[in-house]
Amino acid sequence: MTALIHPLLLSGGSGTRLWPLSRKSFPKQFALVTGTESLFQAAARRLSGPGFAAPLVVTGNDFRFIVAEQLATLGIAPQAVLIEPEGRNTAPAVLAAALTLAKDDPDALLLVAPSDHVISGAAAFREAAQAAAARAQAGDLVTFGIPPTRPETGYGYLELAPDADAGAGVPQPLARFVEKPDAARAAEMLASGQYLWNAGIFLFTAAGLIRAFETHAPEVLEPVRRAVEGAAADLGFMRLAAGPWDAVPNISIDYAIMEKAPNLAVMVYADGWSDLGGWDAVWQESGPDAQGNVTSEHATAIGCERSLLRSESGRVELVGIGLKDLIAVATCDAVLVAHRSEAQKVKEAVEALKAKGASQATQFPHAHRPWGMFESLVTGPRFQVKRIVVKPGAVLSLQSHHHRSEHWIVVEGTAKVTIDGEVRLVTENQSVYIPLGAVHRMENPGKVPMVLIEVQTGSYLGEDDIIRYEDVYARGQGAKG
Known part of the structure; x- marks a missing residue:
C-alpha cells in the first residue's frame, strides 16, 4: 500500500x-x-x-x-x-x-x-x-x-x-x-x-x-x-x-x-x-484569442496581433493600437512594455530600477498585513495619505511614532481607537487626531471591513518608524517584524 x-x-x-x-x-x-x-x-x-x-x-x-x-x-x-x-x-x-x-x-x-x-x-x-x-x-x-x-x-x-x-x-x-x-x-x-x-x-x-x-x-x-x-x-x-x-x-x-x-x-x-517564468509564458497560458491577443478587464486591443495587454488597476485603462508581438502590463504605479521575445529581460529592468533607487522595483503602493492592507494614495516631502482597510475583528499593534502625527477619518464601518489609554468609537464621517509620540491602536469591532483615510505629517514617514508595545501577531519591531 x-x-x-x-x-x-x-x-x-x-x-x-x-x-x-x-x-x-x-x-x-x-x-x-x-x-x-x-x-x-x-x-x-x-x-x-x-x-x-x-x-x-x-x-x-x-x-x-x-x-x-x-x-x-x-x-x-x-x-x-x-x-x-x-x-x-x-x-x-x-x-x-x-x-x-x-x-x-x-x-x-x-x-x-x-x-x-x-x-x-x-x-x-x-x-x-x-x-x-x-x-x-x-x-x-x-x-x-x-x-x-x-x-x-x-x-x-x-x-x-x-x-x-x-x-x-x-x-x-x-x-x-x-x-x-x-x-x-x-x-x-x-x-x-x-x-x-x-x-x-x-x-x-x-x-x-x-x-x-x-x-x-x-x-x-x-x-x-x-x-x-x-x-x-x-x-x-x-x-x-x-x-x-x-x-x-x-x-x-x-x-x-x-x-x-x-x-x-x-x-x-x-x-x-x-513555470510562468515570464510574461510570454503568461500570454501562452492565458489562451490567446483568434488574433493571438490576451487582454484583461481594463485593457483594449485595437488592430493588435499576438500581444498581451493587461492592466491591474481599475483606475488605469490600457489601450493598444496596431501592436504586434508586444507585452504591455500596467499597475497603478508602473508600466512595462516589451517585445514578447525579450520577456526574459524583465529581471534586468528590475535591477536597473533598483540601481536608480526606484521603490517600484520591489515595493507596491499597497501592502498586505495580517490585519488587512493599506495603500499609499499621495506622498509629499512631509505628508502622506493612505487608505487603510482593517478586517472584521482584526486589531493593529499598540504603537507610537517618533517622527509623525496622524489624522484618521473613518469612511466605512466603525473603528475602536485607543490613544494614551483612552478608548473611543469612531464611526463613518468622524475623525480623530493622533499626536506625535502618543501610544495608540485601532481595531475593527464590527463584522464588515472597516476603511479609513490616514493623513500623516512629519519629518519622516517610513514604515519602520513604529515602536510596538503589544501585538497579537508577534511581529516584533520595525515595519513588519
Missing part, C-alpha cells in the same frame, strides 16, 4: 520576471496571475485529497501571514509552516522540511513542488505522483520531467537514459541533469527526443534525501540540522534558528544533490505544465 504523500510548497521566491505584477513585497505565487486563485492556492488545492497529507510550507518572514490567510481561504490547515531567516535557495529549504518530517516518520514521502507553477489536470498530476511513489519508497530520488514542445533556453533539461520509455507511466532511468542550453543546443535536444524539461518537482522519502545530503552535501546538512533542532514556535509558525542558518550555503537542490546522486529516476508528466 502506498504511503501518504506529504506535499512541500516552496513559497519564498521573489518572482521578478513577472514585474510589475510580481515584486519582492508580494511575489507572483501569491498574486492572481491566471484564474481566480493565486498560484500558491492552486498548488495547495492540486496537492490535496485522498492519498495526500496536509502540506508543509517553507516561506519567508514577510509572507507567513499571506500563506496562512490564503490556505485558510481554501479550508486547508498546513502540517507546518517553516520560516527561513533568510532565503538560501532550494536545497536548504527542502532539507529543512525533510528533517522536520523525519522526526515523526523517516520513511515519509515528500513531494517538493514550487508554488508558482501552472499544472493542467490536477487529478492527472496526483495520479502521476502516486505512480512514482513506489520508486521513491524503494530509495530513489524521483524528479518530474516535461516533454519539451519548443527549443526553450530558459529551462534546465533532463537526459533520459538510453533504455528509458517516456510513455511507460512509471518512473524511468535518468542519465543526467543538463544546464540551460543555448538556442542551437536546445534545438538539437528537442529533435533527439531524449530530453525533458526539468520541472523542479521531486519525490523521495525524508530519510532518502537526508542520506543524499550526508553523502553529497554535508556542508549543507549540518547547519540546516542545527537550525531545525533550534527552531521555535511562533504563533502557528515554526521559525528556523537564525544563528545556524547564517552558515547555510546558498545552493539549489539540483547543484547540491541531483547532479551528483546515482539513484535518480524521472517521472514523465505530459498533461500540461508551465
Whole structure:
C-alpha cells in the first residue's frame, strides 16, 4: 500500500520576471496571475485529497501571514509552516522540511513542488505522483520531467537514459541533469527526443534525501540540522534558528544533490505544465484569442496581433493600437512594455530600477498585513495619505511614532481607537487626531471591513518608524517584524 504523500510548497521566491505584477513585497505565487486563485492556492488545492497529507510550507518572514490567510481561504490547515531567516535557495529549504518530517516518520514521502507553477489536470498530476511513489519508497530520488514542445533556453533539461520509455507511466532511468542550453543546443535536444524539461518537482522519502545530503552535501546538512533542532514556535509558525542558518550555503537542490546522486529516476508528466517564468509564458497560458491577443478587464486591443495587454488597476485603462508581438502590463504605479521575445529581460529592468533607487522595483503602493492592507494614495516631502482597510475583528499593534502625527477619518464601518489609554468609537464621517509620540491602536469591532483615510505629517514617514508595545501577531519591531 502506498504511503501518504506529504506535499512541500516552496513559497519564498521573489518572482521578478513577472514585474510589475510580481515584486519582492508580494511575489507572483501569491498574486492572481491566471484564474481566480493565486498560484500558491492552486498548488495547495492540486496537492490535496485522498492519498495526500496536509502540506508543509517553507516561506519567508514577510509572507507567513499571506500563506496562512490564503490556505485558510481554501479550508486547508498546513502540517507546518517553516520560516527561513533568510532565503538560501532550494536545497536548504527542502532539507529543512525533510528533517522536520523525519522526526515523526523517516520513511515519509515528500513531494517538493514550487508554488508558482501552472499544472493542467490536477487529478492527472496526483495520479502521476502516486505512480512514482513506489520508486521513491524503494530509495530513489524521483524528479518530474516535461516533454519539451519548443527549443526553450530558459529551462534546465533532463537526459533520459538510453533504455528509458517516456510513455511507460512509471518512473524511468535518468542519465543526467543538463544546464540551460543555448538556442542551437536546445534545438538539437528537442529533435533527439531524449530530453525533458526539468520541472523542479521531486519525490523521495525524508530519510532518502537526508542520506543524499550526508553523502553529497554535508556542508549543507549540518547547519540546516542545527537550525531545525533550534527552531521555535511562533504563533502557528515554526521559525528556523537564525544563528545556524547564517552558515547555510546558498545552493539549489539540483547543484547540491541531483547532479551528483546515482539513484535518480524521472517521472514523465505530459498533461500540461508551465513555470510562468515570464510574461510570454503568461500570454501562452492565458489562451490567446483568434488574433493571438490576451487582454484583461481594463485593457483594449485595437488592430493588435499576438500581444498581451493587461492592466491591474481599475483606475488605469490600457489601450493598444496596431501592436504586434508586444507585452504591455500596467499597475497603478508602473508600466512595462516589451517585445514578447525579450520577456526574459524583465529581471534586468528590475535591477536597473533598483540601481536608480526606484521603490517600484520591489515595493507596491499597497501592502498586505495580517490585519488587512493599506495603500499609499499621495506622498509629499512631509505628508502622506493612505487608505487603510482593517478586517472584521482584526486589531493593529499598540504603537507610537517618533517622527509623525496622524489624522484618521473613518469612511466605512466603525473603528475602536485607543490613544494614551483612552478608548473611543469612531464611526463613518468622524475623525480623530493622533499626536506625535502618543501610544495608540485601532481595531475593527464590527463584522464588515472597516476603511479609513490616514493623513500623516512629519519629518519622516517610513514604515519602520513604529515602536510596538503589544501585538497579537508577534511581529516584533520595525515595519513588519
